[in-house]
Amino acid sequence: xxxxxxxxxxxxxxxxxxxxxxxxxxxxxxxxxxxxxxxxxxxxxxxxxxxxxxxxxxxxxxxxxxxxxxxxxxxxxxxxxxxxxxxxxxxxxxxxxxxxxxxxxxxxxxxxxxxxxxxxxxxxxxxxxxxxxxxxxxxxxxxxxxxxxxxxxxxxxxxxxxxxxxxxxxxxxxxxxxxxxxxxxxxxxxxxxxxxxxxxxxxxxxxxxxxxxxxxxxxxxxxxxxxxxxxxxxxxxxxxxxxxxxxxxxxxxxxxxxxxxxxxxxxxxxxxxxxxxxxxxxxxxxxxxxxxxxxxxxxxxxxxxxxxxxxxxxxxxxxxxxxxxxxxxxxxxxxxxxxxxxxxxxxxxxxxxxxxxxxxxxxxxxxxxxxxxxxxxxxxxxxxxxxxxxxxxxxxxxxxxxxxxxxxxxxxxxxxxxxxxxxxxxxxxxxxxxxxxxxxxxxxxxxxxxxxxxxx
Numbered sequence: 001x002x003x004x005x006x007x008x009x010x011x012x013x014x015x016x017x018x019x020x021x022x023x024x025x026x027x028x029x030x031x032x033x034x035x036x037x038x039x040x041x042x043x044x045x046x047x048x049x050x051x052x053x054x055x056x057x058x059x060x061x062x063x064x065x066x067x068x069x070x071x072x073x074x075x076x077x078x079x080x081x082x083x084x085x086x087x088x089x090x091x092x093x094x095x096x097x098x099x100x101x102x103x104x105x106x107x108x109x110x111x112x113x114x115x116x117x118x119x120x121x122x123x124x125x126x127x128x129x130x131x132x133x134x135x136x137x138x139x140x141x142x143x144x145x146x147x148x149x150x151x152x153x154x155x156x157x158x159x160x161x162x163x164x165x166x167x168x169x170x171x172x173x174x175x176x177x178x179x180x181x182x183x184x185x186x187x188x189x190x191x192x193x194x195x196x197x198x199x200x201x202x203x204x205x206x207x208x209x210x211x212x213x214x215x216x217x218x219x220x221x222x223x224x225x226x227x228x229x230x231x232x233x234x235x236x237x238x239x240x241x242x243x244x245x246x247x248x249x250x251x252x253x254x255x256x257x258x259x260x261x262x263x264x265x266x267x268x269x270x271x272x273x274x275x276x277x278x279x280x281x282x283x284x285x286x287x288x289x290x291x292x293x294x295x296x297x298x299x300x301x302x303x304x305x306x307x308x309x310x311x312x313x314x315x316x317x318x319x320x321x322x323x324x325x326x327x328x329x330x331x332x333x334x335x336x337x338x339x340x341x342x343x344x345x346x347x348x349x350x351x352x353x354x355x356x357x358x359x360x361x362x363x364x365x366x367x368x369x370x371x372x373x374x375x376x377x378x379x380x381x382x383x384x385x386x387x388x389x390x391x392x393x394x395x396x397x398x399x400x401x402x403x404x405x406x407x408x409x410x411x412x413x414x415x416x417x418x419x420x421x422x423x424x425x426x427x428x429x430x431x432x433x434x435x436x437x438x439x440x441x442x443x444x445x446x447x448x449x450x451x452x453x454x455x456x
Contacts, residue, residue: 049223056230059331061312064284070322073257081151084304086286090120098172106174124286158301180300320408358384
């Protein structure tokens with residue numbers, strides 16, 4: 001039994017129970033840190049909202065990447081390009097029509113936000129198709145080169161002055177160029193609740209929340225509710241990929257991952273399956289990018305640098321490729337420990353030791369360690385520069401994982417391959433017993449092929 005199976009078996013509710021348990025432990029740790037920092041209740045709620053936001057977006061992106069890499073074996077390191085296309089196309093469709101004298105230099109088509117979100121997902125999927133047609137016939141390393149090159153082409157295209165503004169259907173639209181794009185459409189939460197006729201009830205809930213947060217409670221409530229919505233979409237991603245993996249389509253994807261030539265020899269058009277898988281994953285990445293940025297008020301092309309792609313890869317590797325449960329937990333651990341954790345650790349040190357001045361340079365930090373064996377200056381310099389050293393910390397964690405646990409936190413789960421054990425010993429026993437099925441025969445759900453991976 002793998003680590004993943006053992007943990008899930010011990011948790012009420014299986015995989016869902018394991019995910020909830022890890023999230024509760026994560027939130028409890030952050031609340032305790034907040035108590036140590038002396039945060040007010042408002043500060044604690046804001047901390048939980050921000051943490052939930054990053055857990056949601058990284059879990060969604062890790063699940064989408066798991067469809068590419070964990071299910072199909074497609075080495076996509078252009079994730080951020082599909083996110084960018086999703087966000088910018090959504091803005092193009094949903095920004096208000098340009099009016100002279102406004103803050104926004106360019107407008108959009110003024111369509112409802114839900115139309116813009118769907119358009120962004122479709123655009124990301126179509127970009128995936130354009131990339132997939134030539135690239136999926138290449139070996140994995142060449143596919144990686146094509147996808148990362150594509151993501152950089154997309155970023156520089158949005159930086160280009162040629163696309164800063166142009167005419168579309170008689171409207172002045174554009175992508176803003178290097179100065180960025182103001183996302184001045186209706187607030188997403190307002191658009192959501194108005195579409196279902198609950199905006200008045202939501203405002204009433206905000207007013208009631210003033211008992212807990214007396215001053216301006218709406219931003220706090222908005223953050224918490226938006227984080228909850230993201231977690232609901234994480235559940236939707238999980239359900240979709242689980243159903244995909246258990247379907248005949250998903251079985252073919254896993255066969256392609258293990259040995260594409262064998263899948264081809266069985267009459268499967270592997271190129272078609274890979275293209276469909278790639279397009280679906282790209283659409284999910286585009287949607288995750290939309291959720292990440294549509295509440296930020298503005299978007300700039302330089303946000304979509306390759307490091308965001310590597311963040312998602314680290315999240316997937318932490319959890320374990322091929323496992324949907326591992327993808328969610330990897331996204332949560334990455335967001336809580338490696339992405340947000342350093343900032344809260346620095347705040348904790350500054351609170352405990354408020355009067356300590358960190359050295360201004362690396363030489364001043366290392367000098368006392370060499371001359372007097374005094375590690376304190378180097379420690380405080382490291383804490384003071386921890387945001388700049390974040391990528392170094394991530395790299396060290398990644399190296400450790402590759403050496404000590406390349407399969408991730410939860411490892412792989414064996415996959416059902418046959419309804420009966422395909423062994424000579426079982427065949428002889430069946431012949432001896434006259435072909436009768438006994439209670440000692442394993443049930444189909446417990447029969448596994450050697451070396452199989454996640455069946456999620």
